[in-house]
Amino acid sequence: MNAPVRIFAAVPAAETDGKDKQQGLEVTCLNKPVREVQVTGVAEVSCPADRAWLLVSVTSTKDSINEVTNSISRRLEYIFQTIRQHGVGEEHRTVRRTLRRHAEAYAMDAEILVTFSEFKKMEQTCCVLLEKLDKSVQVGTPRFFHSAACLSELRLRASVSAVENAQQKASKIAQLLGESLGATLLVREEETKEWRNEEEATGGERSSTHLLPLLPTATATSQVSVSFSFRDKSRKKL
Template sequence: MSLQPAPASRVFMELVPWADPGRENHQISAVEAQPVGFRPHNAQVHPGAREVHVSGAAEVSASPDRALVTVRVSSTKEVAAEAKKSVCRRLDYITQSLQQQGVQTENVTVTKDFRRVDNAYHMEAEVCITFTEFGKMQNICNFLVEKLDSSVVISPPEFYHTPGSVESLRRQACLAAVENAWRKAQEVCALVGQTLERPLLIKEEETKDWEGQADDHQLSSLPGFLTIQQKIKSATIHAASKVFITYEV
């Protein structure tokens, strides 16, 4: 998961001397702890309250971590037993090949359908395989295409994310934005010879998430011609967050 550089953000700072030097090491009141723009108009606050206001932003992204490939095997024969035998023979070969390649049984789902078509019998089997290793997925698909005849159809992989991925990415973006704002506040305080104290306010002002890139609409018109890398890029999710933080100085 890559953390892209955060866009530039403005930094605001107030450094007002204490009106009463004796209060410098005393705790401030709850009203004084509020940022200037959030204090009640009639509140009596200490004129020497010192704060640093920073805003930070971050964007994170995550590539899909799952891929679904469907393999379909079918046969139409005048004799029911021959249709079943033809499909089951190739189905056994597919499942054995998956086991030999290290695909776990829980990641393979097999369904079978048998019916009459006019004066013949038609049987179709569907093998749904979930992959977490995309390199292994490509090797297995290439192997099956090479070893099996044209009656076996292998669908293009469908890339997706496990449940909860978007919410997890949103949290990561927010935490990264807070960290960026904190680092900026630290650097500003060090530059002007001040010490950054506790945060008085942390507010997430904006959050958004999206899938793919801005130019993906050009690729979506030709879904059958997308490469594996283009499909992964199109299924990549992004999350951005912008925060505003007030620190005591």
């Protein structure tokens, strides 16, 4: 994306005489001209989701509360063990149980929501649960998302890349003008944008053209305005 480039310079003003002062005019004389270049840098950065939620549901119906509780507990313990074996700690899972009466029996439902940061281990966990447990255990479709740390890093990368692009542009302009780029005078971020694709917004549901949920992508853009000075040619080289 080509952005406009503006070059600002000031030259010493002519000396004023008494007549100008009498008319209320005052001209400031600059001992040195302002030698700088101001450029705009733009960058766009994307990254895939770095987290996934997996919902595992367990259902059991028994004649007594004690029986249905024990039945659910045994299955939950096996699920917890499988999750631990694949490197997921207790802090990355939540459990919810619901007990209800079903005709003359008691039914209990349990849901385990697990957060994975390694998708390969999530796939392995799903395979083990589906293979070892009966139909009373349902493994849902993973939902991918971006963690707060991932989005923060994405925004930072966009801003840094925009400044780097501005510096590269200013260096080429300085070279074209026969100047040497000096210190940075000002950096101002003028605009930022961020969006994610439709898959994450809809919860990663499968579409008619994809059998598996797509990995959502987040994109951030940044536009910065940066001013650089030109090196003083009159300064003696040490």
